[in-house]
Amino acid sequence: MSLSRRSFSATLAGAAAPALKAQQPSSRKIGYCIIGLGRISMNEFMPGVEKSEHCRITGLVSGHPEKAQKMAAKYGVPATSIYSYEDFDRKMASNPEIDAVYVALPNSMHAEYTVRSAGAGKHVLCEKPMATSVAEAQQMIAACKSAGKKLMIAYRCQLEPNTLKAQQAARSGQIGRVELIDSSFGFTIAPGEWRLNKKLAGGGPLMDVGIYCLQACRIMSGEDPVEVDARWNVLDHDGRFAEVEENLVWSMRFPSGLLTTCNTSYGTNTGGWFRVYGSKGMIEMQPAFSYDGLKLQINGKEQTVEDHNPMQFAREADHFAECIRQDKAPKTAGEEGQTDLRIMEAIYRSCREQGPVKLA
Amino acid sequence: MSLSRRSFSATLAGAAAPALKAQQPSSRKIGYCIIGLGRISMNEFMPGVEKSEHCRITGLVSGHPEKAQKMAAKYGVPATSIYSYEDFDRKMASNPEIDAVYVALPNSMHAEYTVRSAGAGKHVLCEKPMATSVAEAQQMIAACKSAGKKLMIAYRCQLEPNTLKAQQAARSGQIGRVELIDSSFGFTIAPGEWRLNKKLAGGGPLMDVGIYCLQACRIMSGEDPVEVDARWNVLDHDGRFAEVEENLVWSMRFPSGLLTTCNTSYGTNTGGWFRVYGSKGMIEMQPAFSYDGLKLQINGKEQTVEDHNPMQFAREADHFAECIRQDKAPKTAGEEGQTDLRIMEAIYRSCREQGPVKLA
Numbered sequence: 001m002s003l004s005r006r007s008f009s010a011t012l013a014g015a016a017a018p019a020l021k022a023q024q025p026s027s028r029k030i031g032y033c034i035i036g037l038g039r040i041s042m043n044e045f046m047p048g049v050e051k052s053e054h055c056r057i058t059g060l061v062s063g064h065p066e067k068a069q070k071m072a073a074k075y076g077v078p079a080t081s082i083y084s085y086e087d088f089d090r091k092m093a094s095n096p097e098i099d100a101v102y103v104a105l106p107n108s109m110h111a112e113y114t115v116r117s118a119g120a121g122k123h124v125l126c127e128k129p130m131a132t133s134v135a136e137a138q139q140m141i142a143a144c145k146s147a148g149k150k151l152m153i154a155y156r157c158q159l160e161p162n163t164l165k166a167q168q169a170a171r172s173g174q175i176g177r178v179e180l181i182d183s184s185f186g187f188t189i190a191p192g193e194w195r196l197n198k199k200l201a202g203g204g205p206l207m208d209v210g211i212y213c214l215q216a217c218r219i220m221s222g223e224d225p226v227e228v229d230a231r232w233n234v235l236d237h238d239g240r241f242a243e244v245e246e247n248l249v250w251s252m253r254f255p256s257g258l259l260t261t262c263n264t265s266y267g268t269n270t271g272g273w274f275r276v277y278g279s280k281g282m283i284e285m286q287p288a289f290s291y292d293g294l295k296l297q298i299n300g301k302e303q304t305v306e307d308h309n310p311m312q313f314a315r316e317a318d319h320f321a322e323c324i325r326q327d328k329a330p331k332t333a334g335e336e337g338q339t340d341l342r343i344m345e346a347i348y349r350s351c352r353e354q355g356p357v358k359l360a
Numbered sequence: 361m362s363l364s365r366r367s368f369s370a371t372l373a374g375a376a377a378p379a380l381k382a383q384q385p386s387s388r389k390i391g392y393c394i395i396g397l398g399r400i401s402m403n404e405f406m407p408g409v410e411k412s413e414h415c416r417i418t419g420l421v422s423g424h425p426e427k428a429q430k431m432a433a434k435y436g437v438p439a440t441s442i443y444s445y446e447d448f449d450r451k452m453a454s455n456p457e458i459d460a461v462y463v464a465l466p467n468s469m470h471a472e473y474t475v476r477s478a479g480a481g482k483h484v485l486c487e488k489p490m491a492t493s494v495a496e497a498q499q500m501i502a503a504c505k506s507a508g509k510k511l512m513i514a515y516r517c518q519l520e521p522n523t524l525k526a527q528q529a530a531r532s533g534q535i536g537r538v539e540l541i542d543s544s545f546g547f548t549i550a551p552g553e554w555r556l557n558k559k560l561a562g563g564g565p566l567m568d569v570g571i572y573c574l575q576a577c578r579i580m581s582g583e584d585p586v587e588v589d590a591r592w593n594v595l596d597h598d599g600r601f602a603e604v605e606e607n608l609v610w611s612m613r614f615p616s617g618l619l620t621t622c623n624t625s626y627g628t629n630t631g632g633w634f635r636v637y638g639s640k641g642m643i644e645m646q647p648a649f650s651y652d653g654l655k656l657q658i659n660g661k662e663q664t665v666e667d668h669n670p671m672q673f674a675r676e677a678d679h680f681a682e683c684i685r686q687d688k689a690p691k692t693a694g695e696e697g698q699t700d701l702r703i704m705e706a707i708y709r710s711c712r713e714q715g716p717v718k719l720a
Contacts, residue, residue, distance in 0.1 A: 013636075060395045060433045071554065080501075114519070130538050162497060176628075177595060177596065177627070179546075179595060179606070179607055179627040179628035180544075180607055180609070180623050180625055180627075180630065181517070182542065182544060182621070182627060183639075184540075184542060184621060184635075185541075186540070186637065188639060202579075216541070229589055229611075229613055231589065231613060231619050232619075233613075233617045233618070233619055234617070235539060235616070235617050235618070236537065236639065242496070246539070247539055247540055249611045249618055249620070249621045250611075251591055251609045251610075251611065253591060253593075256595070257593045257594070257595050258593070258595070259591050259592075259593055259607055259608075259609045259623070261542070261609045261611075262621070262623070262677055263537055263540050263542060263619070263621050265540055265637065267537070267539040267540075267637060267639055268536075268539035268540060268637040268639055268642070269637070269641070269642070269643070270540065270635075270637050275544075275630075277544075277625065277629070277630050278628060279548060279596065279627055279628055279630040282628070282630070282631070324656065354716060355715050355716060356714060356715060
């Protein structure tokens with residue numbers, strides 16, 4: 001057997017190809033059914049799919065027929081692929097154009113709609129936070145596993161090139177030993193948002209935006225915390241914070257001994273940033289969590305990154321499409337979301353008990 | 361009795377004047393004796409006095425005769441006004457050219473040298489941290505009180521115009537309700553520094569630079585914390601941190617409910633900054649605690665401030681001189697330093713006990 005370098009490479013490529021080709025659907029765009037037509041779907045994810053390489057929108061689930069028809073017209077979704085919440089799963093099951101769903105409902109509904117979608121034979125891309133409890137997360141993971149379907153949590157930052165460059169710098173020793181991390185994300189919430197309803201949201205700013213700070217600490221350190229200590233408050237008694245916290249501050253201790261400090265808020269716009277302080281330098285992203293305009297500095301020098309698709313939601317949709325086509329595990333599978341929920345449950349427990357909570 | 365507006369004002373001014381004139385010394389510069397010729401004295405305070413309006417250097421206390429002679433020559437201090445640590449107080453007592461001392465020794469020596477200076481009939485400007493314990497702070501305050509001498513802690517930031525503008529913005533409602541404050545100050549310490557000796561320093565970065573973050577939270581909120589929760593670590597086992605913490609993170613709860621997060625370090629240069637997040641805007645100072653080059657932003661807009669003397673140490677020396685001349689209480693009297701020590705003792709206790717500590 002004698003192979004030139006070129007034919008050897010071709011053989012290798014060919015060896016990888018069958019698995020790819022064996023997966024359905026390999027030769028057409030991955031079809032997403034959008035579950036929930038709120039701001040993030042309409043303003044971010046669907047335009048993202050439109051800018052993606054490998055995806056298209058092939059179904060809609062909404063409680064507002066007019067809105068759904070308008071979106072269907074815009075994205076070329078047939079009227080027969082507009083479903084109601086009541087029977088979307090039964091009807092969607094027989095629609096071969098739908099490969100996956102994008103769950104963008106209030107947090108408390110993520111579990112039900114993930115489980116029903118998996119039951120209908122569809123892969124699930126679910127918005128963060130994955131659910132409102134670890135118990136729900138476990139159900140979601142189990143349901144997707146038993147259905148043989150993939151589950152990805154929509155942590156777009158973990159696919160974002162500035163964040164990845166920061167992570168590489170933090171973990172490669174480029175700033176020496178990581179000594180401290182701090183992070184903040186908060187915004188001034190308008191009255192009436194479902195996010196202020198504890199039953200729908202599961203919690204306040206921690207669940208919604210503080211989770212980005214938690215992710216930043218985990219991603220940059222490469223560790224999961226072993227202890228959290230948190231406090232919350234309500235300062236504004238205008239009625240918005242009858243059910244969830246307004247501000248929450250917390251520290252985390254990691255297995256290496258690393259300590260981090262974070263804060264999150266629905267009462268103030270903190271800008272959304274993180275800093276990783278090393279023994280030999282510093283990494284700063286600010287804004288770190290926005291949909292665009294992210295800025296990364298390493299040792300005071302602004303970085304530029306290769307960005308083949310600057311639209312984070314397009315990249316996210318494409319990553320999951322690639323995972324489906326190539327039968328790969330998503331970078332941020334259900335377990336990643338479950339870990340965050342486990343930590344956030346500990347953070348809330350720490351707030352209630354006003355003391356530290358250890359994580360197993 | 362009939363007074364024109366002008367003569368009435370003149371009478372008022374005259375009424376204030378006698379008290380001022382009765383104080384000695386009112387017509388000449390305030391003479392400082394420098395106790396401890398380390399970096400902060402030689403590189404910052406003494407050049408500051410030279411640039412001050414109302415001060416001069418009239419005495420030196422040092423264990424290094426050569427260094428003292430060099431400094432004496434530079435600042436025009438007579439050889440007879442160079443003292444040793446052993447008997448400076450006895451000799452200084454009869455030197456009418458010395459009105460006040462500047463104590464710039466390792467923290468653990470602040471109490472002794474403040475008490476001895478007050479006993480010698482001199483006012484005391486003492487570097488921060490005021491001491492290594494509340495008990496020492498109480499002794500210092502009592503000694504100065506019983507000697508009828510003033511005691512000021514060298515919190516230069518409280519006289520610094522950017523900081524004062526930030527404070528005004530925070531407290532006047534310019535950024536709405538203060539929702540969160542965070543602050544960080546750390547630097548990479550060299551081996552061999554007295555700051556790494558627990559007996560001399562009383563603690564690690566918290567005592568040295570974290571105290572600035574504590575001050576920022578107190579100054580900006582106008583409140584003193586009622587609960588602290590802190591954690592510390594040592595990550596670098598190169599021998600520097602055999603006695604004191606390397607990193608320390610802490611949160612504080614204030615009477616209004618306000619929560620703040622801070623971190624401090626001897627293992628990384630965090631830049632020294634604070635942010636005050638309000639319901640309607642944000643205040644940021646970065647650098648916030650440096651000797652110069654401070655930058656203040658309010659709602660994203662860089663501020664410029666009137667600064668009659670950009671040298672912070674000159675302003676500090678002049679403020680204390682003014683207090684001595686006019687028999688006024690210093691802005692940062694001993695009680696201010698004692699409050700910080702009470703909080704820092706609680707922070708260290710929280711670290712040791714790994715749980716929250718309430719402040720009475």
